[in-house]
């Protein structure tokens with residue numbers, strides 16, 4: 187019997203500890219995710235030292251569950267993949283250290299995976315990849331447009347100059363009294379309201395693919411504070427809708443313009459904010475009318491957040507490209523694609 | 524019994540392979556804090572020198588803190604994962620005891636107090652005393668101010684050896700505040716942890732029962748947690764992590 191291709195993957199870059207087993211790069215045999223969100227909710231955001239401590243509590247439990255659920259042993263494995271950046275250094279270190287220990291103990295190849303490449307490969311569970319591709323990556327820490335000319339060749343076309351989109355959601359959520367993380371609630375509220383406030387669309391018309399969300403955030407906060415001073419009652423649904431409309435407009439417009447310049451077969455939408463229903467709908471409509479030759483691949487809702495399955499999928503491809511690490515692999519918090 | 528012992532609690536990194544109380548090899552580095560880069564390559568190198576394969580190991584012994592949070596986490600994650608994945612015993616030993624042990628053994632029935640610098644005039648401290656070849660705890664390990672520790676030593680009124688990270692500032696405070704006959708400061712050269720000593724302590728210790736639950740002894744909750752608990756008394760939950 188031919189040996190199976192099984193990748194054991196670790197992800198611990200922020201506040202989820204996750205271990206997965208992936209077969210042939212696109213079949214999820216297991217994907218254990220332990221989230222610390224209830225812990226960080228208490229502090230209104232992720233506290234790095236608290237996150238690192240939770241990771242070490244969870245890492246072997248997740249590892250054992252992942253193997254058990256996949257019904258495989260160490261002897262069956264082909265390689266070990268791990269996120270080594272970008273992310274919180276203390277959090278990354280737990281995953282990197284554990285992955286190295288497993289790889290060493292069983293003399294398996296170690297594959298270093300960029301977390302953002304992982305997010306892109308969450309879409310691989312939906313469809314095969316055809317190149318060239320473009321990806322819109324939106325999460326609490328990142329907002330990037332990536333051009334992928336060929337397999338595993340990433341080029342960042344544009345990125346945020348200040349806040350990430352997800353960060354902006356959390357910040358305005360705080361003003362509206364929504365507990366961290368605010369994305370889901372704001373998205374739900376947005377569907378109940380209308381864009382009545384017409385917040386600015388930052389850099390929408392500028393001739394680059396970069397983003398900025400701090401101006402929008404300030405405009406939003408000013409609107410709320412001014413109303414409070416005048417004792418005006420604001421409609422939170424309209425506020426959420428207006429905010430979301432501005433974010434979605436800018437994201438969609440920039441991506442469509444990037445597609446004008448870089449025609450591609452597939453557009454991938456991935457990252458935590460890719461779960462946003464407003465953004466998913468909008469891109470679907472825009473692609474259909476403006477770039478019908480491009481197929482939109484949305485990362486599955488369950489794989490938009492951080493998880494090890496996506497790291498395994500990216501790791502499979504990295505391994506085929508002979509991207510391997512030695513036992514001195516370190517966490518790289520500011521790693522770029 | 525083939526033991527791999529790992530200590531990266533503070534600035535030094537020490538790794539040893541020990542078999543039936545004999546040291547086969549030990550590496551101690553004192554020039555980097557980047558333990559993440561050096562732990563596994565050092566283990567790998569020592570194993571090659573000894574001619575051992577990973578599956579030959581019977582037990583991992585780790586210094587489980589207190590110390591630098593990141594340092595302790597690297598050692599504990601490495602040790603915990605290795606023990607888990609190789610399905611062998613894991614023993615956790617206080618990082619303070621590792622430093623005190625050799626001095627306590629040479630000066631039986633005399634307390635030896637290890638001090639690690641925890642910044643802002645705070646220390647991690649623990650006291651140990653050897654009796655009939657066995658090491659007992661003399662002063663429970665703690666995170667405390669140097670002033671409090673000095674008070675404690677004065678109160679106990681017996682002569683102690685002080686070992687570990689004793690900065691010039693600390694020396695001054697100790698010199699000013701403690702009765703001179705109550706302390707002997709051990710030279711810095713004897714205060715560097717040795718993983719061989721760690722392995723010797725761990726060889727006869729009880730292994731960890733619930734490996735998944737094994738975490739470092741930070742001796743200190745995080746500032747965020749401290750502030751939150753102050754504002755929300757009695758609200759702490761058993762676990763804040765759940766599977767999704």
Ligand SMILES: [Zn+2]
Pocket residue numbers: 301305325457458491492
């Ligand atoms: Zn992410």
